[in-house]
Amino acid sequence: MSQHTFDILVIGTGGGGSVAARKCAAAGKRVAIVDALPFGGTCALRGCDPKKVLLGAAEAVARSRQLLGHGLTQEAVISWPELVAFKRTFIESVPAKKEASFEQAGIRTFHGVARFTGPHTVQVGEQVLEAAQFVIATGARPRPLGIPGEELLLDSSDFMELPTLPADMTFVGGGYIAFEFAHLVARCGVQARIIHRGPRPLENFDADLVGHLLTATREAGIEVVLDTEVAGVERLPDGRLRLRTTAQGQAGELTASLAIHAAGREPALAELNLEAAGVACTRHGVTVNEYLQSTTHPDVYAAGDAAASGLPLTPVAGKASHVVAANLLQGNHKTVDYGVIPSAVFTHPVLASVGLTEAEATKQGLKFRVKTDVTTGWFTSRRLSTPVSAYKLLVDEDTDQILGAHLLSPNAEEVINLFMLAMHAKLPANEVKQLIFAYPTAASDIIYML
Numbered sequence: 116m117s118q119h120t121f122d123i124l125v126i127g128t129g130g131g132g133s134v135a136a137r138k139c140a141a142a143g144k145r146v147a148i149v150d151a152l153p154f155g156g157t158c159a160l161r162g163c164d165p166k167k168v169l170l171g172a173a174e175a176v177a178r179s180r181q182l183l184g185h186g187l188t189q190e191a192v193i194s195w196p197e198l199v200a201f202k203r204t205f206i207e208s209v210p211a212k213k214e215a216s217f218e219q220a221g222i223r224t225f226h227g228v229a230r231f232t233g234p235h236t237v238q239v240g241e242q243v244l245e246a247a248q249f250v251i252a253t254g255a256r257p258r259p260l261g262i263p264g265e266e267l268l269l270d271s272s273d274f275m276e277l278p279t280l281p282a283d284m285t286f287v288g289g290g291y292i293a294f295e296f297a298h299l300v301a302r303c304g305v306q307a308r309i310i311h312r313g314p315r316p317l318e319n320f321d322a323d324l325v326g327h328l329l330t331a332t333r334e335a336g337i338e339v340v341l342d343t344e345v346a347g348v349e350r351l352p353d354g355r356l357r358l359r360t361t362a363q364g365q366a367g368e369l370t371a372s373l374a375i376h377a378a379g380r381e382p383a384l385a386e387l388n389l390e391a392a393g394v395a396c397t398r399h400g401v402t403v404n405e406y407l408q409s410t411t412h413p414d415v416y417a418a419g420d421a422a423a424s425g426l427p428l429t430p431v432a433g434k435a436s437h438v439v440a441a442n443l444l445q446g447n448h449k450t451v452d453y454g455v456i457p458s459a460v461f462t463h464p465v466l467a468s469v470g471l472t473e474a475e476a477t478k479q480g481l482k483f484r485v486k487t488d489v490t491t492g493w494f495t496s497r498r499l500s501t502p503v504s505a506y507k508l509l510v511d512e513d514t515d516q517i518l519g520a521h522l523l524s525p526n527a528e529e530v531i532n533l534f535m536l537a538m539h540a541k542l543p544a545n546e547v548k549q550l551i552f553a554y555p556t557a558a559s560d561i562i563y564m565l
Contacts, residue, residue: 119147119245121145121246121247122139122145122146123136123145123248124246125146125147125148125149125249125250125252126148126150126250126251126252127251128217129156129159130158130432130436131252131254131418134433135252135416136220138441138444140222144443146221147224147244149224150226154209154214155210159206159209161271161275162271166271169275172302173193177463180302181499182499182500193303195277195279199277228240229387230386230388231388233392234412234414235249237249247414248416250418250436251387251401251415251417252418253383255421256381256382256383256385257270258380262345264348267348267349268348271292271375271376273375274296280300281305282306283306283307284297284300284374285307285308285310285356285371286308286377287375287376288309288377289318289341292377294309294316295462296377301335302335302463308339310345310369312345313341314341316329317466319458321472321473323473323505324468324506324507324523327523328464328466330502330503331463331502331523335463342363343367345359346359348374355370355372356374358370380420382401383421384396384421392415394415395411397423400421403416403423405451406442407435407439408442408447418432418438418439419435424451431456435451438450438451455470455538456535459528461528464496464504465522465523466523467528467531469520470518470519471518471519472519473485475519482513483511484509485507486507488564491505495526501524504523504524506520506522506524506560507520507521508544516538516543517534517537517547524557525557527557530560530561533558547562548565
């Protein structure tokens with residue numbers, strides 16, 4: 116068993132770890148980085164980027180279907196094997212390029228599961244790595260459901276590598292992964308079903324706009340089953356899956372050709388043996404202070420999904436990694452300010468949000484006005500024959516600043532960023548309303564929303 120010593124060891128090669136590793140190496144620190152999975156992280160290899168490639172084809176199909184009889188005579192058709200092959204062109208070279216870039220920066224690379232064996236030592240296979248300081252940036256993994264037969268469920272990574280699609284699929288969970296993938300496979304001709312244990316899916320988004328999205332989802336032929344929990348999974352003799360369910364105390368069952376675990380993720384910390392290093396964590400991640408430093412181990416920092424700080428989004432992890440690097444190099448002086456963070460669900464149409472929901476603003480006791488409308492008849496939606504679109508804006512009555520923006524529409528994922536900029540710059544809504552946007556564009560609708 117060989118031993119190596121470094122100034123800083125980074126565990127995880129995604130956005131939360133890469134930035135810190137590079138910055139510390141550039142400052143002359145002896146840095147190593149380790150990952151149990153191919154180098155590159157979830158977003159680049161198994162999440163955001165490849166998912167968006169797949170969804171691009173689904174968007175083309177959705178729009179072609181909407182325009183049948185309005186200038187188009189036939190709809191687009193997805194070849195799943197060709198689409199998956201196209202997706203792979205975006206990810207297949209990432210691990211090798213990532214590792215080469217680390218080595219070029221003077222960062223030692225290691226492959227395997229990292230396990231703490233003491234406050235300053237980690238074992239990776241037959242290698243013992245000792246470091247003065249550590250960065251934990253291991254990302255997230257599907258949250259265990261604790262039900263019999265859950266091993267029969269595929270996860271999102273499995274889904275994106277399916278060679279073919281079955282006639283029907285069930286998604287267990289009511290978050291963005293379930294909705295995005297259900298909208299994708301529905302445009303591939305698959306009968307899709309979403310099962311959510313609560314009364315409302317996408318719980319972090321505005322309730323009214325989620326209601327409109329549910330309408331669009333069901334109109335796309337996707338079955339949405341609410342207030343129903345999956346209690347167990349078993350394989351039937353014909354190869355199909357039986358999902359045992361409970362709904363309002365009543366037992367039931369559903370069957371599916373394939374079922375996908377889409378019921379949330381948790382920090383991927385289980386294999387690190389954090390107890391051996393004295394690093395405290397909860398189900399939300401490593402407990403950290405305002406400097407993203409472990410509250411129980413001063414030489415350990417955490418960033419991204421592995422830290423109990425910030426939203427589980429790639430840009431958030433990248434920003435946190437900059438803060439970690441600054442504090443490692445210059446001592447604790449920099450705190451993380453995430454600001455207003457937009458997010459989007461890439462369904463058809465797209466659901467996007469930034470700032471407070473109406474429920475959150477009400478709970479905080481803020482005085483605000485609400486402007487909301489269904490915009491299906493607006494030019495931006497009508498020209499694409501969008502089945503349903505809507506918006507809701509919250510504006511502070513005293514300062515006239517935008518508190519929250521919630522969109523369900525074509526190109527909502529782009530327009531929401533303009534609301535984020537206005538909120539970050541603290542522009543009064545009336546000032547934004549006076550701006551001249553390129554017309555006719557989705558962004559030009561902002562003045563009518565205000």
